[in-house]
Amino acid sequence: MQKPNLSIDHSWTLFLDRDGVINVHSEGYVNNIKNFIFIDGVLEALKKLSNIFGKIIVVTNQQGIGKKMMTVEELHIVHEYMLKTIKQNGGRIDKIYFAPHLESENSQYRKPNTGMALHAKQDFPEIDFKKSIVVGDSLSDMQLGKKIGAYTVYVGKPLTTYDPLLIDYIFSSLYKLSEMLNNNSLI
């Protein structure tokens, strides 16, 4: 597949999925900070990425709230911990959007739908989806990315086959992506 040569600067936005990209994807819901385990290298990656991208936005499906497995307050505590730790390590997240809806509700807000990205664009009109990269470990992240016209980076379990129209790049982790971008070699 022919890759575009992306020259990424501060006018670009990085959209990150949370579970499986920033923290270890666990079986249960992450309803307290003990269950929130940063993936190895992710804090260093976020430091590098913070120097490259103008905006870093987290978009995360959290249907555990809809299922009453956790409360919005518990989610906020986890996110405060995540933001604080990222900041202490030299990185930043500009804003977190979460979709509390059940999958069965088919909400426009919940990935693979685009509600959270559109909300971010409302809050930060300078976001240009054509100069955006969506990183995730699920197909629904890739679908959101393509619906808004962004580039997509898959960092999930190894795939035997995939749709090149849905996935632009594959990396083993956010850290690997940050290394490549730091060397300006995402071509």
Ligand SMILES: [Mg+2]
């Ligand atoms: Mg995920």
